Structures are given as C-alpha cells and as structure tokens.
Amino acid sequence: DVKVTQSSRYLVKRTGEKVFLECVQDMDHENMFWYRQDPGLGLRLIYFSYDVKMKEKGDIPEGYSVSREKKERFSLILESASTNQTSMYLCASSFSGGNVREQYFGPGTRLTVT
Amino acid sequence: QKEVEQNSGPLSVPEGAIASLNCTYSDRGSQSFFWYRQYSGKSPELIMSIYSNGDKEDGRFTAQLNKASQYVSLLIRDSQPSDSATYLCAVNAGGGGNKLTFGTGTQLKVEL
Numbered sequence: 508d509v510k511v512t513q514s515s516r517y518l519v520k521r522t523g524e525k526v527f528l529e530c531v532q533d534m535d536h537e538n539m540f541w542y543r544q545d546p547g548l549g550l551r552l553i554y555f556s557y558d559v560k561m562k563e564k565g566d567i568p569e570g571y572s573v574s575r576e577k578k579e580r581f582s583l584i585l586e587s588a589s590t591n592q593t594s595m596y597l598c599a600s601s602f603s604g605g606n607v608r609e610q611y612f613g614p615g616t617r618l619t620v621t
Numbered sequence: 622q623k624e625v626e627q628n629s630g631p632l633s634v635p636e637g638a639i640a641s642l643n644c645t646y647s648d649r650g651s652q653s654f655f656w657y658r659q660y661s662g663k664s665p666e667l668i669m670s671i672y673s674n675g676d677k678e679d680g681r682f683t684a685q686l687n688k689a690s691q692y693v694s695l696l697i698r699d700s701q702p703s704d705s706a707t708y709l710c711a712v713n714a715g716g717g718g719n720k721l722t723f724g725t726g727t728q729l730k731v732e733l
Contacts, residue, residue, distance in 0.1 A: 549725035
C-alpha cells in the first residue's frame with residue numbers, strides 16, 4: 508500500500524511565523540505535490556516536484572516555497588504566515604511516465620494562523 | 622470557465638439505490654480521469670481511474686468515460702450510508718505533465 512505521511516494533523520501558528528510542513532512517501536514516487544483545500548474553492552495546487560531538487564509553481568505559489576532534498580520528502584514552507592493561509596494542506600505523490608498516474612494523498616494538515 | 626465542473630449537490634439517494642455523479646471537463650487533450658472519495662475532515666481517497674472510453678467496473682463502482690462529450694461519471698450501486706461523502710473528479714491537465722485538475726466535488730448523502 509502507498510503510504511504518504513504528513514508531519515502534523517493540526518497546527519496553530521501566529522501571524523509572521525515561519526512554518527514548515529513536511530511530507531514523506533514510501534513508494535519511491537517521482538512526483539510530489541502540495542495542495543491547499545478551502546470550502547467552495549476545492550483543491551488548489553501550490554507547488555509540485557518531479558525530481559529531487561526540482562520544483563515547479565502551481566496555481567497559487569505566492570507566499571509559499573518548497574524544498575525537495577530527498578526523493579521521499581517534500582517540504583512546504585510558509586515564509587511569514589498570514590491569516591489567509593489558514594487552510595487544510597494536502598500532500599500527494601505519484602509515479603511518472605505513461606498515462607498520468609494516480610495521486611495518493613497524505614492525511615492532511617489543518618493549519619490555523621492567528 | 623472552470624476546467625472541471627461538478628454539481629456541488631447535495632445529491633440525496635435512498636439506501637440501496639444507484640447514485641450517479643457527473644463531471645465535465647474542458648481540455649480535449651485530457652487522457653486520464655480519476656474519482657476520489659473524501660469524508661468530512663479527511664483527505665481524498667482514490668476509488669477509480671479510467672483512461673479509455675466506455676465503462677470500468679470495480680465492485681459497486683462503475684466509472685464511465687465519453688471523451689467526445691468530455692464527460693465522465695461515477696455510478697455507485699446499492700448505495701450505503703457509508704458512501705455518504707464528497708466525491709471529487711480529477712482530470713490530467715493535458716499538456717501539463719503529471720498535474721491533475723480537480724473539480725470542487727459533489728456531496729452525496731445516502732439516506733436510510
């Protein structure tokens with residue numbers, strides 16, 4: 508079974524803090540993704556990575572950065588947290604090649620910025 | 622125009638009935654289509670993938686794809702209260718490599 512884990516289920520941070528969200532997958536997937544999910548807006552892609560040290564912006568990268576130093580780990584960084592970054596953050600991973608492959612999600616981190 | 626559209630619902634069906642969930646997409650180059658189930662407060666769980674026109678069945682679930690009409694659907698037979706969840710349709714972004722575009726989901730309620 509594919510397993511994607513995220514460092515925290517719930518997180519409360521103050522405005523202006525630097526926030527690190529970590530994601531680890533154990534299936535040797537090449538691709539990893541960070542989304543945020545908000546009511547009425549659905550899943551929106553923040554950043555994704557198709558290889559170690561490679562990253563590409565998604566639809567809403569502003570205010571976020573990412574790091575992928577190892578194949579199994581993909582980190583999302585909020586440089587200076589703001590209240591509008593309060594959301595559910597979801598990490599996903601998938602294989603590359605052939606048909607676009609299924610993405611498998613971690614349990615999510617519900618981040619509250621106060 | 623949204624790239625992947627779903628009726629937000631809620632769609633209410635009685636227990637034991639067939640639930641029919643629909644999704645349309647705008648990118649004619651899309652090749653891969655997925656259905657995810659998401660319970661409240663949980664993350665999406667993949668339940669079906671379909672890549673070619675026609676039907677694909679897996680247990681009580683059937684995915685249907687019509688690329689000419691840019692339409693994909695999910696049928697759930699013998700609906701159970703445990704099927705009550707939000708169902709997300711996801712489509713690959715055509716020339717966008719491995720990215721998926723998600724609809725906002727349809728909420729399904731299976732009533733006793």
